[in-house]
Amino acid sequence: MKFASIPWAKPVFVLAAASLLAACTLPRLGPTKSEIFSGSVQKEGDAFIVAVNDRVTRATAVVPALGFSSSFTNAGKLTPDTIRPGDVLGLTIWENVDEGLLATAGTNATPLEEVQVDSEGFIFVPYAGRLRAAGNTPEQLRVMITEKLQDQTPDPQVEVRRLAGDGATVSLIGTVGAQGVYPIERSTRTLSTMLARAGGVTIRPEIAQITVIRGNQQGRVWFQDLYDNPQLDIALRSGDRIIVEEDTRAFTALGATGTQSRVPFETQDLSALEALAQVGGLLSLSSDPTGVFVFRNEPAEIANQVLGRTDLQGAQRMVYVLNLTEPNGMFLARDFVIRDGDTLYVTEAPYAQWTKSLSLITGTLTPFASVQTLTGG
Known part of the structure; x- marks a missing residue:
């Protein structure tokens, strides 16, 4: 009797081949949900795996603190004419006497040209001394010089001009x-x-x-x-x-998403739902909406708050899990804030792996197409 003539032979062969393929790991986009959960602290791994809820979204909603002191x-x-170090000023001093402190015989006006403001912001005026010019306007400096001279010469009149310098x-x-x-x-x-x-x-x-x-x-x-x-x-x-x-912030998208790459932020605040949309969303034939993960190194103060602990020190490896099929799953994804350096990973649906196996067994794909399918191409 030929093997092919036995009615139940082909189904048994298909099942056997499927078992063989299941034993051999097919090419895939990344770890499965069970493999991620196996790395949890509860299973002697080194990451805390946390299901996202309203309390978690509030505790992790941290955005960059920008502002001015x-x-x-x-x-x-x-004012637009504020004097600064390096400016060159011109001074003219009039004295209401025939023989003043500064004026020469026969004149009552004394020009002091090209008086440079030094690196510390000061100028020197005879009989008035060293005066701070930087930070003042020409008018303010004029009043200062006048006050210094009026005790030494009657009714002095002072003019201050900026001759050079950008202010x-x-x-x-x-x-x-x-x-x-x-x-x-x-x-x-x-x-x-x-x-x-x-x-x-x-x-x-x-x-x-x-x-x-x-x-x-x-x-x-x-x-x-x-x-x-x-x-x-x-x-x-x-x-x-x-x-x-x-803005230089970015997150990494991996797994069964429309794009697998490092993705820059497009807004000041970015939610998990917006991040998924930014990379093309979930793939209808391969993404598992119950397996949306966010990998992050969380500061100890936030990790303690999320886990209800006080003993953690240093950055902690955290894996946040979003299940979009839950009644409020979409709202939680909308409220969960993505931060700089996060990794957004979406697992493949079990159906996707089964389809790959079945396609290879039944030979419905050409060799080239089979390779592309198995490698997620």
């Missing part, structure tokens, strides 16, 4: 319309107006970050927050360096 926000606006300036670099050094003028005394003077930002406003460096201090804000929160539109100071750059 009080030294930035409390600084008053500069107060700032530098702008990065993704702005025109990089360069700009004077602080009456119309550009704040951060937002100076950015507008430089042609605005040349990247999408949602991902633009503005850094201001002032001496040994710096602050950073989102571009959009300048307009949502007027307090962040700080007054500028001479020497400020303004850097406009794109």
Whole structure:
């Protein structure tokens, strides 16, 4: 009797082949749900696996803290003619006497040309002494000189002019319309107006970050927050360096998703649901909606709060599990915040592996197509 003539032979052969293929691991996109769970601390692994719920979404909803310190926000606006170190000034002093302190015989006006403000911001005026010029306007300096001289000569009259120097300036670099050094003028005394003077930002406003460096201090804000929160539109100071750059945060997408790559953030806040949409969503024929995982190294303070503990120290390996088939699964995915450096992984559905096995056994695929299917191509 031939083997092929036995009615039950072919089904038995198919089942045997399926068992053989099951014993041999087929090519796949990554670990299965059971393999991920086997790495949990409860099973002597090194990662805490946590099912996402409302409490977990609240505990992990941490976003980058950007802003300016009080030294930035409390600084008053500069006037456009504020004197700075390196400026060159011209002084003229009139005295209401025939023979004054400074004037030569037959004149009552004394010009002092090209008086340079030194690196510490001071100038020297005869009989008035060393005076601080930097940070003052020409008018304020005029009053200071007049007060110093009026006890030595009657009714002195003083004129102060800026002969050379840019006054107060700032530098702008990065993704702005025109990089360069700009004077602080009456119309550009704040951060937002100076950015507008430089042609605005040349990247999408949602991902633009503005850094201001002032001496040994710096602050950073989102571009959009300048307009949502007027307090962040700080007054500028001479020497400020303004850097406009794109948000560098990113997450990694792997598994049964539309894209497997490192993906930059497109908004200030990014939820798990938005991250899935950003990479093309789940694959209808292979993704398992019960197996959406977020891998993260979580700071100890957050890990303790999530796990209800107080003894953890240092960063902890955490695996957050989202089940989109649960009644509130989509809401939890919408509320769970993705952070910089996260890995978003979606497991394959068991059906996908079974389809691969069955296709290979029954020979419904050509050899080339079989290889592509088995390798997830």
